[in-house]
Amino acid sequence: MRKIIASLDIGSSSIKLVVGEIYRGKLNILACLDTPAQGIKNGFVVNLESATISIKELFDRAEENLGLRPNKVIVNVPANGAEFYLMEGSISLNPEEAITGNDIMACLQTCIHKKIPEGQEVVSILPSRFRLNDSDVTLNPLGLKASKMAAKAVTITVPHNNVMGIVKTLEKIGVKVIDIALNALGDFYQFKDRIPVDKVGAVVNIGHAKTEVAIFNKGIMTGCEVIDIGGENIDKDLCYIYKIKKNDAIFIKEKMALADKNQAKVIESTILTNINGEKIKINQYDASEVVMSRLEEILDLIKKQINLLTKKEISYIMIVGGITELGEFKYFVEHLYKNAYVFENTEIGARDGKFTTAVGLIKYYNSRLKLRNKDFSIFSLEEQEELSGYRKININDNSLLGKLFGYFFDN
Numbered sequence: 001m002r003k004i005i006a007s008l009d010i011g012s013s014s015i016k017l018v019v020g021e022i023y024r025g026k027l028n029i030l031a032c033l034d035t036p037a038q039g040i041k042n043g044f045v046v047n048l049e050s051a052t053i054s055i056k057e058l059f060d061r062a063e064e065n066l067g068l069r070p071n072k073v074i075v076n077v078p079a080n081g082a083e084f085y086l087m088e089g090s091i092s093l094n095p096e097e098a099i100t101g102n103d104i105m106a107c108l109q110t111c112i113h114k115k116i117p118e119g120q121e122v123v124s125i126l127p128s129r130f131r132l133n134d135s136d137v138t139l140n141p142l143g144l145k146a147s148k149m150a151a152k153a154v155t156i157t158v159p160h161n162n163v164m165g166i167v168k169t170l171e172k173i174g175v176k177v178i179d180i181a182l183n184a185l186g187d188f189y190q191f192k193d194r195i196p197v198d199k200v201g202a203v204v205n206i207g208h209a210k211t212e213v214a215i216f217n218k219g220i221m222t223g224c225e226v227i228d229i230g231g232e233n234i235d236k237d238l239c240y241i242y243k244i245k246k247n248d249a250i251f252i253k254e255k256m257a258l259a260d261k262n263q264a265k266v267i268e269s270t271i272l273t274n275i276n277g278e279k280i281k282i283n284q285y286d287a288s289e290v291v292m293s294r295l296e297e298i299l300d301l302i303k304k305q306i307n308l309l310t311k312k313e314i315s316y317i318m319i320v321g322g323i324t325e326l327g328e329f330k331y332f333v334e335h336l337y338k339n340a341y342v343f344e345n346t347e348i349g350a351r352d353g354k355f356t357t358a359v360g361l362i363k364y365y366n367s368r369l370k371l372r373n374k375d376f377s378i379f380s381l382e383e384q385e386e387l388s389g390y391r392k393i394n395i396n397d398n399s400l401l402g403k404l405f406g407y408f409f410d411n
Contacts, residue, residue, distance in 0.1 A: 002384050003369075004030070004377045006070040007186070007361035008055075010043050010077075010166055011354075012230070013208035013322075017058050018350060018358040019070055019378075022366050027359070029349035031065045033058055042209050042228075043078035045165030048172075056173045068387050072378040074179040074365045075166055076357060077123065079212050079224045081159045082182065087111040090150035099141045099149065101372030104130075107151045120157040123180055126220050127153040127371075142373055154220050156182065178376075179365055183207075183357050184214030184224055187320045189367065190360030191343045192219065199315035202306045205357065206321040208232050211298060213305045223309040227301050231323045234294045241290055242282060243274040253326070257287040259295055260332040264288035291326070299336065316341060322354035 002021055009016040019031040035058045039050025063069040089110030093103060108125050116122060130138050132146035141149060167177050184203045195201060197219040205212045207230045214224040231253075238249035238257075252272075258264045268284035306314060317340040319333055330342040345351045350359050369376055379387060 005362045006073045007358045008073045008075040009358040016358045032350040072178045078162045085155045095147040121163045123156040186357040186360030189364040200312045201316035204319045206323045215309045257291045258327040259329040261288040261292045263328045320356045324353040
């Protein structure tokens with residue numbers, strides 16, 4: 001059975017859907033699509049009808065590409081109001097039997113049992129360690145034996161409203177949410193093999209309307225805050241200064257301006273018509289100066305937020321998001337901060353920076369499956385056979401059914 005997972009990234013300007021297959025530890029992209037976010041604001045569903053139409057169109061296109069309709073997804077939810085708790089729990093075991101994935105899940109559930117505040121939904125339970133028989137400590141107790149297992153884990157919750165809007169929207173088009181997560185978890189898992197995960201670091205996602213800053217301590221997410229500033233502020237700056245329409249501002253930002261004005265050229269220019277009907281000439285250097293000024297403000301706010309979230313020394317700052325596609329962005333950031341990194345997606349078919357979160361969410365979910373020693377596929381065996389015939393792919397691998405770490409427990 002093949003391990004096929006789908007993820008949905010609900011952004012302020014666009015919605016991204018990625019379907020991937022994990023084969024021999026590597027992620028292969030089967031479908032990678034995006035569509036403008038209608039009825040969505042800052043990740044929240046503000047117009048159910050518009051959001052439903054927008055997301056349905058995305059799944060219709062995925063069905064056209066795959067020959068099958070993805071019917072289960074892991075989806076990101078807004079980090080606004082996220083709370084982080086360090087919790088502990090334990091269970092008794094049969095010392096003659098090896099610890100199973102179900103035992104691990106049962107132990108983690110005791111960490112949150114009757115401890116979640118009213119009005120909050122559990123997003124993730126991130127175990128930092130397991131203790132066997134009050135002495136032996138391990139990161140993964142699967143297959144070991146003990147009479148007692150205890151766990152210490154970071155539990156992440158968000159307000160109920162952060163979750164239900166998108167769940168209801170997906171239910172309207174017949175798609176089941178198998179798990180939920182914050183952006184930062186997907187971003188971290190997309191590039192965690194390239195950073196010192198045994199250290200303390202920050203993961204920053206500069207989105208269209210907001211920027212999320214998260215702290216990771218030895219691979220465990222310990223805090224997150226949302227800053228109400230993003231790429232659209234650059235668009236607004238360009239609109240105001242040059243008196244041009246939004247689409248023209250986006251064109252200037254994405255196709256001509258650079259993140260670092262020192263790399264720009266005055267001779268590179270374009271002619272546009274402003275809102276007064278006048279022809280104006282915009283050169284690359286001047287436009288880049290506008291972009292760079294706003295980026296410096298955003299990066300300064302990020303640095304201040306990191307200092308508020310942790311007093312520990314930061315070993316790395318990983319920056320992701322569609323804004324990383326700006327010309328010379330990587331050069332600008334990595335020269336501004338010595339410990340900052342801007343990585344590129346390596347998966348064929350999903351190399352654009354805007355797909356970082358969606359691709360990473362698949363890897364995050366797969367890591368949760370490994371902890372339980374389970375497999376999973378959004379498609380049944382019969383559908384997988386149909387998919388193989390449609391795509392002319394003949395690969396065999398193991399898989400699972402069932403929800404994992406994004407549990408919606410009754411509180």
